Amino acid sequence: MENFSKLLKFLRNPHRKKIEQLKVRYQELDDLSNVAVEIEDATAYKSLQKEMREVFFDYLTAVVVDSVYKLVPHVLIIWVISLKWQSITVPIVNWQVNILAAYLLSYLIINVSQLLSNPIKSGLSKIGFPGFSRSSVVNKI
Incomplete structure (x- = not known):
């Protein structure tokens, strides 16, 4: 292992x-x-x-x-996906979007959300938002 x-x-x-x-x-x-x-x-x-x-x-x-x-x-993933689907349709507005653009946009959204999630969680824990409260356990070295 x-x-x-x-x-x-x-x-x-x-x-x-x-x-x-x-x-x-x-x-x-x-x-x-x-x-x-x-x-x-x-x-x-x-x-x-x-x-x-x-x-x-x-x-x-x-x-x-x-x-x-x-x-x-990422290039391999886009290639494999594009073998099956050349484009996808956005459901609400019925736009045809190339799979490369959709993949890049989803990758960007995921990375930005990961970057922003920690500051948002720490901000919510500081104001005492339910579910984001700080732990009462203190780590001692």
């Missing part, structure tokens, strides 16, 4: 570790570059800037590959 969990985490975000390592390395190089400026060592500064550019482009490459990796399942 633990191996399945690790596999699922990897499939969800396979480039996370590499991106984090590149971020840390870039930050280290930036700090070293600032030290080189403070001690006025021009050759060390130039060398660090060159390495920073290389790390930055590796970071950008990893981010782009990760973005494409996250986009592929």
Whole structure:
């Protein structure tokens, strides 16, 4: 079961570790570059800037590959759905909507609702709205 969990985490975000390592390395190089400026060592500064550019482009490459990796399942879902239905009809107004537009709109609505749900729930719990009250249990460390 633990191996399945690790596999699922990897499939969800396979480039996370590499991106984090590149971020840390870039930050280290930036700090070293600032030290080189403070001690006025021009050759060390130039060398660090060159390495920073290389790390930055590796970071950008990893981010782009990760973005494409996250986009592929959505393209496959749209393709499979479009094999069955080319367009859908909105019931109230009888509009024909392309399946791509419908999928993108539903994806956008789901993500925006997830972003807004936590602030709304916390706001309702602060004013004491029934069903959204705060827990009386306090977690002690």
